[in-house]
Amino acid sequence: MADQSIAGAAGVMATASEGDRSGRARIVILFLCVGLVLVVLLSLTSGASDASAVSVVSDWLLGAAPGNEALNARDRLIVYDIRLPRVILGVLIGAALAVSGAVMQGLFRNPLADPGLIGVSAGSSLGAVAVIVLGATVLAPFTAALGTLALPLAAFCGGLATTLVLYQVATRQGRTSVATMLLAGIALAALAMALTGILIFMADDRQLRDLTFWQLGSLAGATWQKIGSVGPIIVLALAAMPFLARGLNALALGEATAGHLGIPVQRLKYTAIVGVSAAVGASVAVSGGIGFVGIVVPHLLRLAIGPDNRYLLPASALLGACLLLLADAVARTIVAPAELPIGIVTAIAGAPFFLWILLRKRGVVDL
């Protein structure tokens, strides 16, 4: 088979057996690690300042050692205080969105489940907009008590509520109906957007401008402070996901069979829902709605390494980070010196891809 010859050529699978794609998955993950390093360097060095990759790396390695003139003060400011936070945020959010998509698909047992498509992101947006608009008035005690955590936490609650309702509606006796899931997602997203609309109606001019740009999705305005408030949430949620991998694999055979195999299914489901809500909520809180990463990335990877979540989840994190940084690079440069909201870039690239998945799956997926 083709996959055996590829893996065999790499010389890693001396003892591998037919049908075992784990060796190949490890190679892909290795490539993605290298790829991510390259993309990070590219992102740090592309833009209006002409700091080269070599100078950035040597500045990293040598620091501010005497005689090290690789980066001048202006470039250092641009690289460390503008580009680096943005790159780190891009990596975190790309990984969070892609892994959330993969986990959601495992949970709903369907390759079309995506936080953006089924209304989870809309729920998170509602939470975030509520804090932005009402933070100084109705929700003042909440925002005062939580400080910078108020926004991500509200987004988390919005996403969590949506996911729980969705799961209750779409799942009956352990079987999730895809049609119900997508339709319920549309209804919930519409409701969340309507409520968001009411809040926007109440917003003042300054809030309005912030909201509009934020809703389109953007990594602009990334600061170390934002990373401080949502970074830990995303890192924590991502760190919990690998523990779900084996359970999600078993879940592919159905809830009853997963239980027979020794998986605590209820705990698995609720951990997955809370983890996804946290990761998506935190992402939405800082960057707005960035769509399609969660559906495109796991789908591409399943074609390459198969659906085993032990490899799919880490690979999704890496590829999600890479693709989001590349999308951000496009967003920053295509209309320079202005910049396009990144959500527009991911939607323009992702929506046709989604249609392509539908075309391929037509007749295979029971919709």
Next chain:
Amino acid sequence: MIEARDVSVAIGGKRIVTNVDFDMRPGEIAAIVGPNGSGKTTFLRALSGDLAYSGQIAINGRDLAVMKPVEAATVRAVLPQATTLSFPFTVREIVRLGLVGGRSGVLPGEDERLPERALARVDLDGFAGRFYQELSGGEQQRVQLARVLCQVWAPVLDGKPRYLFLDEPVSSLDIKHQLIIMNIARDFARRGGGVVAILHDLNLTAMYADRIFVMHRGRLAATGSPQDVLSDDLIEKVFDCRLKVGALPPGNMPFVLPQSAA
């Protein structure tokens, strides 16, 4: 040892299984037979821990109701009637899922070779690299059985017997593979494990079962050895059709010959 006392199961307010007593010892194949809708699968699901039930179920002396999923996965493996799969896994990846939660019982490090060995036992040598969804129904059923075998590869673990719960394991198999699968079940029982199987083929049941439980309208209609249970009267009454039961030497193994429908 599996002991079920006075087990009743209701689904959505409707009582499906009523006051069933069920006992089996390791070393046995216990067959559950009965017409469609008689509660066989529901009872097996209660025994598997899938459904709430009233009454008592104990496996190896442990109350099923207090077992955690991983403990239950260590003492029994379940082959459901039908399995749907949501992602394109290879056959090997499916079979390997048998090792995900429980303990196969082989030496550490040998687990990775179990999928191939299990596939060979169900006559699917060379299928490891195929995609599950591209197989025929009968082949898929055998892949699932190979997965189940991986989960409880050793019929006895830590001195305690383990069990296979099989819901219609041969329903979509040709005659050769029916016999292969039933021989696997018999071998599992001979080596100290226990097998509970829902079967429709009464002749296969007579050949392989040590004990038969006949279910009828959610209740236990009869239980005992094939010779005791398979009688014209009982079978005609339970299955509501005309059947002739004969006996074949050696050992007077009963056989059931259907007549035209009543």
